[in-house]
Amino acid sequence: MWGVTVLAKTKNFFEEVQAELAKVTWPTRKETFSTAQVVVVIIVLISLYLGACDVVLAKLIRSILR
Numbered sequence: 085m086w087g088v089t090v091l092a093k094t095k096n097f098f099e100e101v102q103a104e105l106a107k108v109t110w111p112t113r114k115e116t117f118s119t120a121q122v123v124v125v126i127i128v129l130i131s132l133y134l135g136a137c138d139v140v141l142a143k144l145i146r147s148i149l150r
Contacts, residue, residue, distance in 0.1 A: 111119070
C-alpha cells in the first residue's frame with residue numbers, strides 16, 4: 085500500500101516538473117554567449133581590483149611592520 089502511494093506521488097511530481105519545464109523560456113545561443121561574455125569581463129575586472137587592493141595592503145602592512 086505504502087509503495088503504491090509513493091509511486092503515484094513520484095509520477096505526479098515528474099509530470100508537474102515536465103509541465104513547468106514546458107513553460108520555461110530558454111535563452112538563445114546568442115543570448116547565452118553574450119551573457120557569458122559579460123560575466124567573464126566582470127570577473128576579470130573584479131580580479132584586477134582585488135589584486136590591486138592586495139598589493140597595496142601588503143605594501144602598507146610591510147611598511148608599518150618595518
